[in-house]
Amino acid sequence: MLYHVQIKVMPLKDLLDPQGKAVLGGLHNLGLESVQDVRVGKHITLDIEANDANSAKAIAEEAGKKLLANPVMEFFEIELIN
């Protein structure tokens, strides 16, 4: 069966996020002063052929660890859609 898995990769909470800071500045310049903080990460969707949901999640977990997230700077969360 084909499973759709979302992986959210975000900068670690304790680290500065220069891209987020740049977006925050841009939003303030556009007049959106009520935005107080911005963090920018990656959103990745995987279509995985697997026998069951747990196998699909395990494959996504492995993809996150081996390729998608850099654990020095980022953490990731997995969510199964179907």
Next chain:
Amino acid sequence: MLYHVQIKVMPLKDLLDPQGKAVLGGLHNLGLESVQDVRVGKHITLDIEANDANSAKAIAEEAGKKLLANPVMEFFEIELIN
């Protein structure tokens, strides 16, 4: 009140996603052959000071339209966390 809003910005479904194709190749090289497709977008979290949830969502919507997503190539979805 401070609202946390997530914005997911993804390449339009009908468009090629070269970054996703590159990640797919990388995952296959790592032996994760069961991954059939990958799409890569942005995941942005905004902290927004607003009077109510609807105002916070409206500000996030404006941020998405004016700065965060390029409507020629991307669509975005907003989700309120708290």
